[in-house]
Amino acid sequence: DIQMTQSPSSLSATVGDRVTVTCRASQSISNHLNWYQQKPGKAPKLLIYAASSLQSGVPSRFSGSGSGTDFTLTISSLQPEDFATYYCQQTYITPWTFGQGTNVEIK
């Protein structure tokens, strides 16, 4: 299986901060990388697909970059509704696998 490693596991930030989350794959996955946001008690929500494409309806403050093994999710100006857990997912080779999650908390 392809292992996905996110860093950090958690971070504290304030509204307006620029936030970056990193995801590393154990082997090259080209751009087959998605990002999801999950709030407590809710299902994950697709934010970014194909490493850098913004899902319809997702605010433009979210962006993704990377290719191969290293990927980044950036929130340009953190909003109150962005406090959540973020997961990366590879869909290059089955079984699809997820990172362990990054919890973005209020400082």
Next chain:
Amino acid sequence: QVQLQESGPGLVKPSQTLSLTCTVSGGSVSIGNYYWTWIRQPAGRGLEWIGHIYTSGSTNYNPSLKSRVTISLDTSRNQFSLHLNSVTAADTAVYFCAREQWLAVYNLDYWGQGTLVTVSS
């Protein structure tokens, strides 16, 4: 707007079979280039992809669960189901159903709300 809703027992005894159904509305499980997927999440932990079924009925399972899992389609009811046998406490989790689409890459664009299944005697 596609909607998915999981249903099934919230409590299953060890060694028995966990059975869940996902009812799809706003779209058909038998039309289009979609996979219909099950994912689970133990409390306070990350997401695990269980497997998926294509509109044609072909399946793909996580090798870690492959010997115990079956995913099937019921096109007449516009549903798909998960059966996981010989369950243990380690199978206690929130189970999500989702639609998997191809949009440059495979991704999960619609999800059910999730249902908690506890394995306990």
